[in-house]
Amino acid sequence: MRDRHLLFYKPYDVLTQFTDAASEGGASRRTLKDYIDVPDVYPVGRLDRDSEGLLLLSNNGRLQHQLSDPKFQHPRTYWVQVERIPTEADLIPLRQGLVIQDYRTRPAKAELLVEEPSLPPRDPPIRFRKNVPTAWLEITLTEGRNRQVRRMTAAIGFPTLRLVRVAIATLTLTGLELGQWRDLTSEEMTTLRKACKI
Known part of the structure; x- marks a missing residue:
């Protein structure tokens, strides 16, 4: 085969x-x-x-x-829509590795995207809250534990609303x-x- x-x-x-x-x-x-x-x-x-x-x-x-x-x-890259807008300082724990549940994550690459990425609309759409702005991050991990990205953004106070994997290795x-x-x-x-x- x-x-x-x-x-x-x-x-x-x-x-x-x-x-x-x-x-x-x-x-x-x-x-x-x-x-x-x-x-x-x-x-x-x-x-x-x-x-x-x-x-x-x-x-x-x-x-x-x-x-x-x-x-x-091997790297995996995600575009992550989060509640509220993180500062550079907020992203430092992601870049250094942080403890979630019972383990410490490896350092990740984490950047605030300047523009919303061009993606098809999600069905159903994410919940919209008029008084809560959202931002998009690009996060690259070299490990892939269960619900890791969601747990990482929640741990720094920015819950994930939408998660799209855009790359695996090359x-x-x-x-x-x-x-x-x-x-x-x-x-x-x-x-x-x-x-x-x-």
Whole structure:
């Protein structure tokens, strides 16, 4: 079986799995099966149901391990809409690493975006509060624990309203529409293999 590597622009409210075991007897939730009809590929890492953005799927176990295991420190970049507008000083704990739950995060790159990124509207839209401004951050992690970005922004007092992953290692959302997938190009694959040393 030849290797397959897919990029998918995951919409909000889609589970990062092909089946929904919890839906038996209840309302069914959207899964990857609603968008991708390629057999035997599996998500590399997770993206929460209430998050959007880039998801890599592969049938290559070695590549999955390299990109998923935090010890390899492959970067993941997110655009994060938060409540209120953080200052440079507010972002320092993200850049230094902070304690959330029972662990200390690795230092992250964190920048305030000057302009709102060009993204498709979220369905449903985030809650709008007239008296509470929002801002967009770009955060790059080299680890990916459960709900880590949300916990990090909450810990510094700026709750996450919308979270979109825009890059995994050398791969980006560029050229993908919401809900669309495509195979990696040979050039993307070569660059990714170099980054993963495989």
